[in-house]
Amino acid sequence: MHKLGRKLFYCFLVVLTINLSLGGLVKVASASTDSFYRMDARAAYAIDADTGQVLYQKNANKTYPIASLTKILTLAVIEQDIRDHKLSWNQKIKITPAVAKVANDWHFSNVQLNAGESYTVRQLAESMMIVSADGSTEALALADAGSTAAFNKKMQAMARKAGVTDAKIYNMIGLPNKDLGKNKLKGVDGDAENKLSAKDLALISQYMIKHYPETLKITKKKFANFKITEGQEYQMVNINALLPQNGYAPKDWEIDGLKTGNTDAAGKCIVTTGTYMGHRVILVGLHTKGDWNNQSKMQKEFYEKLAASYQPVELQNIQQLSKRVQHTRIVHAKKHRTVSLALAKKSTWIWVPRNTTWKQTHPTVVIKHSKQSLTGRLEAPVKKGQRVGYLNLQLQGLPEMQIPIKATQTIASRGFWK
Template identity: 55%
Template sequence: MIWKFFKTKWQSGIASFCSLILLFGLVVAPLRVQAASKPINAKAAVMIDQKTGQVLYAQNAEKLLPVASVTKILTLLVIEDDIAHHRLSWDQKIKIDHQVAKLSNDWRFSNVELDEGQSYTVKALVESMMIVSADGSAEALALASAGSTKAFNHKMQKMAQKAGVTDAKIYNMIGLSNGELGKYGIKGVNKDAENLFTATDMAKISAYLLNHYPDVTNLTKQKFVTFKIAEGREYQMVNINAMLPQNGVAAKNGEIDGLKTGLTDKAGNCFVGSGTFSGRRVITVVLHANGQFNNQFTQTQKMIDIVQNRSQPVTVNNINQLSKSVSHIKVAHGKNQHQVSVKLKPTVVWVPKTMVNQKHWPAKITLRQNIDSIAHRKVRAPVKQGERLGTVDLQLKGMPTMKLPIYATQNVAKRGLF
């Protein structure tokens, strides 16, 4: 009991000191935004528009890498899905077993103290998992959701697939190595195995989470939250996202309100951010930032600056804003008609500033792979009005291709044999 008393006091003191660090930037290195021509100083990075998925910046974004506690974004997605389908509830209490309590009190990991036999609400555990990256809390949530690490991994894989991720290597809900989970590690898997995702994977998962559960930011933007360990014992949690407003390395020319940091020896310093810039909500991912402590935030700001300096969001309302060649598609075997006009739904697209006033933006049509086409240049009649025929691919200078769905504006009947 004496140890627990002093430990709680020590945690409280650390929390207060961290508050000063984040609020005033006392020991956090200031942001030094480098020239836009230089790459992001990290193993991988990507920035996307959350709503449309448009890739605004990409660097080594398809390479599988360890991501440490950034994994907990996917863990949260599973828990949110459980709550939405009434398998869990925010007020539901989860009782802590011996192994989870042991992990939560291991000084090597990020944690809030969880007492064996004590019960905590799903909400409190989620807050501690996302705000101070509590590993024990993530483990407790996963076991309450699925009963075992292996079963929860299966749920994580299913949710990742829904988000469009199929290549990830998932071993646990935390982002630690398999061996570090002790009893709850997966048998038959190397003890050094860690979760592997690409930067694009993490961007897709984060966008899926926020598109389906936008209230997540109400949780992740909290700077200070009190965690009740037990009666008479509390821990003041300080959000470790240093890019939140008014912090020492707060985002510039916009605002960050989430999501998650990560750090292991293999993964290095990682950060997935979510926030609003140029009037659009974006997702940023930096994996294994090189250099000094907190450089993941420096590199995130640098990436945001690159995107904002070279491009701006513009609404594409009409197909006529694009190359003339994409306004129609040739039709084979049409009755009295050899082409069909197409349209697109109004969509916001980030466009290079040098092209904003250009009359027609370069684009080409890609027909759906499963559509009945001839040499990928024509569609066979009949064609139905409103049918999705493929995409118009915007080829904007210096930016990855942006694909916009296109639809037939009219019916085209098939001609008879005679």
């Protein structure tokens, strides 16, 4: 072949390779399946708490008012400060008149707090999570940071740790700013409310359960006594209707958290979590339709349909999926050879349709690199153990699953993964 002809032919091959790679990536990105479940809510999101596998999503990245779901983030801050010995569970907090005014306002979710009385951090935290007590929440935050603004900064820092970078936080409770009276933020609209997405709340809940598992010891309590003053107690009844033996407890699941919320702007909101066969799932619903019973019914249906149609299965290596996706070819100078790939982690658990095979998940390899993410090829040098892309699985009724993969050897000189 003429020298110029060879160059043109080579350029044609390069363009063809890039187009094929781009076509594959577009196909992966656009592939979708009908969801096994529909939640009648403004937004929703569900994940496996250990792997992060997305099990359901609806408007998951849009931010909305979240009402008292805010208290999940509030408690995470309190628990971290207890870890850092800035607070202790048995520490007593004296109630100010301003906090007592919020605590004893019938418009809000509360247990009675008397000005001048002292209550332990544990008492206040339990009432915050079990019956969503707004006054208790305010008392905790102000004792911890000194002001609403200072505690907001702590909440935003905690959200960033959980992977949330755009949290709109105005107070520790989730009420409109004006409802905090003396402790509201100055220079901020009175109707301003905390806003997060359903995905944000799932990430925060996931972070909290992983780093502060003691949270679940509080949220799974069905009953707890709150001592208001000497000789006066209030029996708190957990408002989570999905807890075991409650009316909407899902079959075969052990629900042990997490929080509900409600304001005019946010509507009825909920985050629940529980385990099935040792695997924890987190489910978020924002502005769910209907009454509280309908909200609980929808959540119950999600858990039961998930367990009926899917099961968590351990993927230990690529060979389980297909020999075809175990290897990839590397063009190295004029030589061709095969290089094997491996899972980035030793194994991972994946929710898959019951009575299905790995082959039916249509596994495909997507090579992705920060410098050449659009070509589908990875240029050498490549180090052994370096993540080079992911495996894409199509799971009927669930969002696609992406599993990170790594190279199993070092390629020092120039060449291209294909």
